[in-house]
Amino acid sequence: MTTVDHLRQVRLGNLRTVLLALVDRPGSRADLAARTGLTKATLGNLTEPLLASGILVEEPATLAGMGRPSKPLRFHPDGPVAVGAEINVSHLAVETLGLDGETLERRLVPADMRGATESEVLDRVAELIREVTGPRKLLGAGLAIPGVVHDGIVIRTPNLPGLVGSPLAEGLGRRLDLDVELDNEANLAALAHLWPHHLAGEDFVHVTADVGIGAGVVLNGEVYRGVSGFAGELGHVVIERNGVPCTCGSRGCVERYAGLDVILREAGRRTLNSLRKALDSGDPKAARAVRDAGEALGVGLATLMNLFDVPTVVLGGSYALLHDHLSAAVQSEMDGRVLAGGERHTRLLASPLGEFAVARGAAGLVTRRAVQQPERLFA
Amino acid sequence: MTTVDHLRQVRLGNLRTVLLALVDRPGSRADLAARTGLTKATLGNLTEPLLASGILVEEPATLAGMGRPSKPLRFHPDGPVAVGAEINVSHLAVETLGLDGETLERRLVPADMRGATESEVLDRVAELIREVTGPRKLLGAGLAIPGVVHDGIVIRTPNLPGLVGSPLAEGLGRRLDLDVELDNEANLAALAHLWPHHLAGEDFVHVTADVGIGAGVVLNGEVYRGVSGFAGELGHVVIERNGVPCTCGSRGCVERYAGLDVILREAGRRTLNSLRKALDSGDPKAARAVRDAGEALGVGLATLMNLFDVPTVVLGGSYALLHDHLSAAVQSEMDGRVLAGGERHTRLLASPLGEFAVARGAAGLVTRRAVQQPERLFA
DNA sequence: CCTCATTCGTTCAATGCTTGAACTTAGTCT
DNA sequence: AGACTAAGTTCAAGCATTGAACGAATGAGG
Missing domain, CATH: 1.10.10.10 (Winged helix-like DNA-binding domain superfamily/Winged helix DNA-binding domain)
Incomplete structure (x- = not known):
């Protein structure tokens, strides 16, 4: 000092x-x-x-x-902006975000990243970012991956095994000559509901199903990541201790009952679109598959709420699209299992953000830091 | 300003x-x-x-x-001190604590509080505090109850139903002419491991079994209470979604498998002392009862750690006394179910604090506030 | 016994941020 | 045109920390 x-x-x-x-x-x-x-x-x-x-x-x-x-x-409308990028199993997404919270550009491209190496992935992301941002002055970039991140390192990515241990942030930073911050997609989807605009209060959980189930937990206006980045692993909450074996080594994990792959399999469909059509046309097998998943998810969420005591659950990603067929079962399990008393209420919302939630959250990481550490704005 | x-x-x-x-x-x-x-x-x-x-x-x-x-x-050795009191189903406990963290006095008296009214309870507590503190200058008092507290009001106390909705802090404050702060016993037992001395780091969960199972969660050096005071209700984490019905309305709650009452019943014993003796003499029924409870508790704790991502679990209260017969089963379930990766480790400790942990935590509430808001020291 | 080195604690002018009050500016209202 | 109102600026005052200089109290060495 x-x-x-x-x-x-x-x-x-x-x-x-x-x-x-x-x-x-x-x-x-x-x-x-x-x-x-x-x-x-x-x-x-x-x-x-x-x-x-x-x-x-x-x-x-x-x-x-x-x-x-x-x-x-x-x-200033021509002031510096932030860019967020999402690396996922089957697509890449980017979004640029102004300090005022306005979206400037978005791009989503299908891409099979399952077998890609670190440098293949980063090359594609860097190229996409360059296309989208043009010559604007950038505050930095946020990068989302489906996996656990700690101290800027990818610790666990069951669905993108080529990236474990990679210093992704550093690699992208070098390619773009920018500060890059890496985080888990669930955390960033949750952040997108907190910043720049409060869409679900200051305490909530945002739940998505992609390949696994991930929850982003917001406590007291801050994304809670835990000591090692493993917080909010709702997918591996146990709902039947002697239940179905899970790839994680445990048994009866929520993911084995409410994961998107399980829903599709039980419904006899191959894609989310096809499932939605089946639901819209009143297919009972599809409806039952979704309801069963909702029950399992509801049990897991009840447990989560008995531990975190947040008043709001936001269903995002695929769950948001299934909201109307899913929420009744989820709500019913929660009502029956969450401890009640006093003025306590629980809300279940569908995310309004759609498929860019994660990329937007990644960009939000950067604008938020710029505001909270204003000295960065002058550097 | x-x-x-x-x-x-x-x-x-x-x-x-x-x-x-x-x-x-x-x-x-x-x-x-x-x-x-x-x-x-x-x-x-x-x-x-x-x-x-x-x-x-x-x-x-x-x-x-x-x-x-x-x-x-x-x-100053004759400086102001804090007093903490614990109201429990079968006893009252008080402890006085100096700003330096030294215990000055302790008192634990058996007392059946189950049917007591608010004023009966408060009269006894106030008397006990007067006996213990004498003429010393008091910074304030902390008060612990086995139940959920929000905004200074008792919201839920399944085992002391006479106290729901009571403004206990205010009532005791009037009797003693002091600032009184009310909190849940699980939170205060956890606080006793954080303040004034760090006994388990800055991120941990402290678990006790009395009538129910309560967990006090410490995140980032702060007791986490949740939005409505319901955080850390480990007893109602579900481990078998179609399991044993619970008084809370749910099914398969950890409490129904790992509660102290369940352990005693399964072991065929009436008191914790008798159970300990049976364990020491190698009674297989007792050992099995404790091991079964440990497995259930381990499943619940694994779920908790997959959500909170804290590295340390502290077994307190009755669990601390059963530690040697309990921890292997707990640890084994946790090892098999907590998501691993990177440098992540999990520790399982027995609390060193014994039966005054809660009262000490209640007093710690006061000394901690005095230190964190030093303007109070001059008032 | 006296002097020097060493560490503790105090004194003091300087720094730079916020503040409230006074003041200036730029409009509306009658 | 003159009164009124609200926005924005200017300025001296107040205050907690700081670093450097200074005084105090002891050990080491001759």
Whole structure:
């Protein structure tokens, strides 16, 4: 700590609260002062360098009511942006996100990544990112993979075995000359529901089924990753201790009853689209397969809620598409098994974000860090 | 925010880090400066009012080595203390705790609280506290009950039904003219392993079996209580979705297989003491009952670890006493079911704290708050 | 016994951030 | 045109930390 670092910390903290207020919505200096509890004088001070460096713009005066008209500040439309990329078994997706939370570009390309090597994967991702971002100034990139990540290293990816142990973030960073942050797809899908906009409160679980089942847990407005990145492994919650053996070595894991592969097999379908059609046409075998999965998922979620005590579950990914045929069974198991008392309620929502949730969350990782550590904006 | 509140926050934050360093161990101003990263000048400033108000004392100079001898600072032995009380089905316990982490007094009295009313319970607790504390200056009291607490209100206490909805903290506070904080016994037993001394790291779960099974979850050095106080309800984690019905309305809850009442029944014993004797004399029925419970508990804990990703489980209360006959089965289920990868390890420990863990944790609630919000020390 | 080296603790001017009040600017309302 | 209102700026004051200088208290060595 040098002489005046304490003072600098105060300033950075205030800068952060101002930026958070601006993510919420644009506002004049006076408005921001009222919203943050700081004074107009401080707001003038804090925003000056942000305007000078092109992070913010001052809009033309708004003529509304009496008094001197205000000149609202907002994130500069040509300011720096973040990019997020998702590597998955069967596709790649990227999305660019402005500091204001607006999506600028998206791209999703089918691609069989199952046997690919690290450098093949990274080459394709880097190329896709270059196509999408063009010459814009980038704050950084977020990278999502279906697997467990700890300290920037891929620890476990049952479905992309070629990538275990790879320093993916570093590799992509070198290719693009950018800061890259790597995280689990479940965590990032959850983050997309928290940042830049609160879609499900500050405490919730986001559940998806792709090849496995992954849950992203948000506690107190932060994604909870656990000590080693293994938190939220809902797929391996046990619901029948002597049940079906699982590839993980355990028995009776939720994944073996509510995984997408299980649903499709039981329904006698090969694709999610075909399953949806069967459901829409009232096929009883399909309906039963989905309901059975919902029951198993509901038991696992009840256990999760008895441990985490969050009020909200968000069904995302494939589950969101099956929501109308799935949620009754899930809700019923949860109602019967989650401990009740006081004012406690549980909500079950379908994600509104669709297939770009993960890539958007990956980009959100970057914009969020930029806001929370504003010194990065000036670097 | 008034004019210089920001600066005041900086000072209070520094005061907190100094007090934390002192809880760790006493030290001279120069030593504390080195440990906290602050300067000697600041330390002189910060400690001056603490010495003046009798929170700290300056010990006589220590003659060790060259240079001017240092005068170590420590918490004043006659300074203010905290008291913690545990209300349980069959006993009351209290403990007084100094800011330095030393236990001053303890008292445990058998008492059947099952049918007691709020005021009967509080009268007895208040009397016990008065006996134990005498005329010492009290920082406050912590109160533990076997049940779910939210916003200072008892929401659920299956075993002390007379207390649901009672403002216990307020009632005890009035009787003793003190600040009283109410919390769940599982959370407080866990806190006792975190504060004032780290006995199991900063991330762990502490599990006890009394009438039910309760887990106190510590994440990142903080007790995690969840949105409504229901977090860590390990007893109602499902291990067999079509298993034994539970009083909670669900089926196959861990509690129905690993609860103390189940162990005793299966072992054909009436008390924990008698069970211990049977185990010591090699009774196979008792051993099997404990092992079966251990398997069920292990399945539940495996699920918990796949969700929370903490590296350590502490067995406390009755489980600590059964540790040697229980842990092999628990560990074996955990090894087989917790997702592995990277550097991940899991530890299973027996609590060293014994029957005062909960009361000590309740007192710790108060000393911890005093240290983390040092402004309270001067009020 | 006296001097030097060493470490502890205190004193003090400097730093830089927020603040409230006063002030300037730029509109509306009558 | 003059009063009124609200936005934004300027400025002296206040304050916690800091580093450097200083005073204090002891051990080592001659």
